[in-house]
Amino acid sequence: MSTEMNGKGTATSRDPAQYYRETSRGLYWEPTYVTREQAYPHRYTPQSSRIRAKNWDAWEDPFRMFYREYVRIQAKKEMSYHSIADSNQRFDVAKQIDRRWVEGMKLYMTGLSNTENFSANLMMRMARFIPSPSFSQAAMYQAIDEVRHGQNDVNYMRWINRHHDGLDDWMQWFQRHWLLQTARVGFENLFSGDPFEMVIAVNTVFEAGWTNLLFVANPAVAVANGDMMFGQHQLTTQTDETRHIAIGMTGVRMMLEADERNIPVVQEWFDKWSWLLHRIVGGATSIFIDYFGKNKVMSYKEAFQHYYMKNYIEGLIEDLGPLGLKPPRFLKHMLDENEVYSHAIWKNLYEGRDANIHKVEIPDGGERAWFHEKYPLFRKLYEPFWDAADEGEPLQLNTTFLHCKVCQFPLLFVDANNRPVIHAQTHDDRQHYFCSEPCQWIFNLEPDKYSNVFTQDEVFAQGIVKPEGLTDFWAVARADNGQLKRD
Amino acid sequence: MSQKQLFQNNRHHVCMELMKGEVADAVLDAIRESNDDVKVSDLPGFIVIEVPQQIAFEAQAVRDHLGKLDWTMNDLNEVMHAFAGNIETYTADSFVLSRLKI
Numbered sequence: 129m130s131t132e133m134n135g136k137g138t139a140t141s142r143d144p145a146q147y148y149r150e151t152s153r154g155l156y157w158e159p160t161y162v163t164r165e166q167a168y169p170h171r172y173t174p175q176s177s178r179i180r181a182k183n184w185d186a187w188e189d190p191f192r193m194f195y196r197e198y199v200r201i202q203a204k205k206e207m208s209y210h211s212i213a214d215s216n217q218r219f220d221v222a223k224q225i226d227r228r229w230v231e232g233m234k235l236y237m238t239g240l241s242n243t244e245n246f247s248a249n250l251m252m253r254m255a256r257f258i259p260s261p262s263f264s265q266a267a268m269y270q271a272i273d274e275v276r277h278g279q280n281d282v283n284y285m286r287w288i289n290r291h292h293d294g295l296d297d298w299m300q301w302f303q304r305h306w307l308l309q310t311a312r313v314g315f316e317n318l319f320s321g322d323p324f325e326m327v328i329a330v331n332t333v334f335e336a337g338w339t340n341l342l343f344v345a346n347p348a349v350a351v352a353n354g355d356m357m358f359g360q361h362q363l364t365t366q367t368d369e370t371r372h373i374a375i376g377m378t379g380v381r382m383m384l385e386a387d388e389r390n391i392p393v394v395q396e397w398f399d400k401w402s403w404l405l406h407r408i409v410g411g412a413t414s415i416f417i418d419y420f421g422k423n424k425v426m427s428y429k430e431a432f433q434h435y436y437m438k439n440y441i442e443g444l445i446e447d448l449g450p451l452g453l454k455p456p457r458f459l460k461h462m463l464d465e466n467e468v469y470s471h472a473i474w475k476n477l478y479e480g481r482d483a484n485i486h487k488v489e490i491p492d493g494g495e496r497a498w499f500h501e502k503y504p505l506f507r508k509l510y511e512p513f514w515d516a517a518d519e520g521e522p523l524q525l526n527t528t529f530l531h532c533k534v535c536q537f538p539l540l541f542v543d544a545n546n547r548p549v550i551h552a553q554t555h556d557d558r559q560h561y562f563c564s565e566p567c568q569w570i571f572n573l574e575p576d577k578y579s580n581v582f583t584q585d586e587v588f589a590q591g592i593v594k595p596e597g598l599t600d601f602w603a604v605a606r607a608d609n610g611q612l613k614r615d
Numbered sequence: 616m617s618q619k620q621l622f623q624n625n626r627h628h629v630c631m632e633l634m635k636g637e638v639a640d641a642v643l644d645a646i647r648e649s650n651d652d653v654k655v656s657d658l659p660g661f662i663v664i665e666v667p668q669q670i671a672f673e674a675q676a677v678r679d680h681l682g683k684l685d686w687t688m689n690d691l692n693e694v695m696h697a698f699a700g701n702i703e704t705y706t707a708d709s710f711v712l713s714r715l716k717i
Contacts, residue, residue: 145705363696367692370692
């Protein structure tokens with residue numbers, strides 16, 4: 129590619145491909161004073177990789193980012209984000225945001241700011257342990273991206289907290305809200321995993337498959353509920369994800385092509401993380417789209433069809449199917465659960481509303497009619513509950529659910545006949561419970577990894593928290609959820 | 616729902632989503648100039664551009680429509696928040712997003 133094409137002194141006179149090579153692989157060297165193994169000791173990885181790497185030196189970031197350009201572009205993104213933040217501040221836009229959406233943001237930004245920081249940590253592990261200089265460099269940019277996202281999340285909370293009380297204790301909230309424990313254990317699972325598993329989980333499944341639901345479908349709902357700042361915030365985050373997605377796609381392709389023995393390993397991680405991210409991201413996103421957004425744009429089920437099924441899975445399998453990748457093993461379970469996902473979670477949140485950091489409203493008649501149209505099972509399984517709430521029944525749970533040993537979700541799902549879904553299994557003479565068949569399958573891939581992680585109900589069973597102390601255990605000071613004032 | 620039903624309507628589209636604004640308008644104009652069957656959806660905050668099989672455009676066309684000489688292909692990253700397909704070509708001059716040919 130000519131470097132003079134659009135020359136004549138414009139900023140385009142340098143070919144990014146060439147410059148990229150000079151500044152990534154061109155700066156790498158093979159160690160000679162010590163062996164490569166001594167320079168990158170395996171003891172820092174929990175296990176040596178199950179992936180047989182070949183020719184990773186040839187890997188290139190499809191966007192061919194190099195540091196100077198990275199800084200220039202990210203600075204432009206930040207400038208435009210902060211000018212919109214300023215404008216929102218100047219014209220008191222926060223006052224126009226629907227209060228219910230603000231309540232949702234307590235949960236959303238608490239979860240997101242913390243998980244972005246987890247991601248930054250993961251990316252640095254990738255940079256350290258994946259045997260490719262270009263990949264390490266791309267992973268370092270990703271780490272900086274994630275720090276930017278996490279900081280913007282906190283900045284958003286600071287902004288909104290000037291107009292609406294109750295967003296000031298996000299570090300503590302992250303440790304308390306049950307829905308966020310799914311994210312916490314998910315990332316801890318990855319920290320102790322294979323570096324290539326991180327690439328599959330974070331870049332190929334999370335960022336390519338799920339972030340569009342999180343950062344594109346959600347902002348559309350936010351804008352409909354008066355939150356313009358959120359729209360800009362999430363979309364600017366997502367522009368970084370496009371780079372991560374491109375890395376994930378080429379990364380998984382490289383693994384599949386390198387050695388056919390990699391194929392079952394990649395498939396196993398793909399199956400595992402497709403399901404776990406359905407829990408970590410899907411569960412939370414479903415309630416933002418269906419419940420926290422009072423003005424509806426699309427149902428979670430429709431968003432999933434568009435962003436996950438059509439834009440992600442179909443294209444991925446069309447492209448990588450010939451290399452041996454199959455659709456996620458538990459896709460049908462995901463689709464089945466999506467019929468009730470948001471409703472099951474919202475009901476559970478309502479039952480535990482005294483302990484939540486946010487308000488949980490009863491859906492009104494218009495919303496219920498909308499749910500009938502979008503979710504055929506709503507009328508039979510969930511509407512009677514809200515009818516009872518209308519009649520003033522307290523519907524409060526003063527106990528804890530059993531929790532899934534793998535994803536830490538409460539066992540809150542019911543089957544089509546309204547019977548609880550519980551899977552159980554004994555391992556090392558201990559009984560473990562699972563929310564679903566996929567979680568049980570994941571447990572059995574590495575049972576020792578999960579069996580010593582306590583679930584919430586196991587913490588209670590050990591007497592660390594007494595039943596009468598349950599609300600206090602979950603409750604957090606100053607989180608005004610509309611029911612409790614505790615300060 | 617069986618998986619067979621799920622995959623029957625794959626129309627092999629590639630897709631780019633851009634945050635609305637003058638850059639998105641210029642990129643869209645550049646795409647329209649050099650691609651057929653360009654379908655655009657308007658969503659809150661962004662546009663979705665879908666084209667069968669492949670999207671291709673030149674940086675110069677974007678500069679012409681934008682009226683800014685210093686726009687480079689790397690600046691695409693500022694506004695493109697989602698895509699579906701594989702980045703086949705990414706140089707100072709041209710961008711090609713297509714379905715992977717294995």
